[in-house]
Structure formats: C-alpha cells, structure tokens
Amino acid sequence: MSTLEHSLRDKLAIDRTRLANERTFLAYFRTFIVFLSSGFAIIKLDLLNEIRWIGIMLIVIGPALLIIGLFRFLYVKKSIKNYYKE
Template identity: 55%
Template sequence: MSQKAPLITRDVLAIERTRLANERTFLAYFRTAVVFLSAGFAILEMSALEEIRPLGWFLLCLSPIILAVGIGRLVYIRAHIKKYYQL
C-alpha cells in the first residue's frame, strides 16, 4: 500500500493561495453581476434613456447568468482542489 507523503509548508501555502485566488475570482464575477444588475435597473427607471431600454433588459437578464457562471466556477475549482489535495 502506498501512502501519500505529507505536504511540506510550501505546498500547503500554495494550495491556500489557490483557494484564495478562487474566492477572489468569484468575487469579481459577483461584483460584475451586481454592476450589470444596477445598471439595468437604472436604465429602465430613467425616462431620459427610453431609447436604450432593450439594453437595460439585456443587462438585467445577463446579471444572473454571470452570477451562475461564477458560482459554477467556484464550486468546480473548489472540488478539484479537494480532490487532488486532501489536507
């Protein structure tokens, strides 16, 4: 039976940096989704922007898609980190 060698400190820190980078990437997706959502609402609410109402609806519809992609990537990368580096 082959046992895994314990990870050295450098490897543990590299895994932690990868986890933190994954969370930062999700936060960037989240921030983008919030900006698109607020911009879409602003366009729809302002009467001076009547000619670009379709853009407002597009941004409102795109926002949850961006958030779903971000959540999907967060979960996918987190699972791969757990799969290959059990601590």
C-alpha cells in the first residue's frame, strides 16, 4: 500500500480487521476454558470413570488450543501492521 494518507474507509477497515483478530483470539480462549473445565469435571466425577480418558485428552488439548490461538493472534497482528504500515 502506498504511503499516502489513508482515507476514513481504510482506517475503519483496519479497525474492523483488528477487532476481528481479537474476536478470533477470544474464541480460541473460550474454547480453551471449556475444554479445560470439561476435562477436570469428567476426571472428578465418579460417575464418569469409563470416559476418564476423554477428560485427560481435553486437559491436554486445551492448552494446545490456547497456544495455537495466541500464535495465530500475534501472526495476524504482525501481518496487519506490516501491510498497512501506520
């Protein structure tokens, strides 16, 4: 993109893109919280001993989702900054 002054439409588009990136990260974070809490609930409840392995899998997958979401957020944030060079 040229170094000319950005129009109002361009600035609003940049803001929408940034907000969409934040919403996506928050979705990853929400998923992390649900996986982690569901995993702990399955492990703690004696009724669900047969599927205890699912609880362990959820506890392992949860932090992996958070790390993926964080790396994606930072990558897209850097890409936005490099593309628009404010």
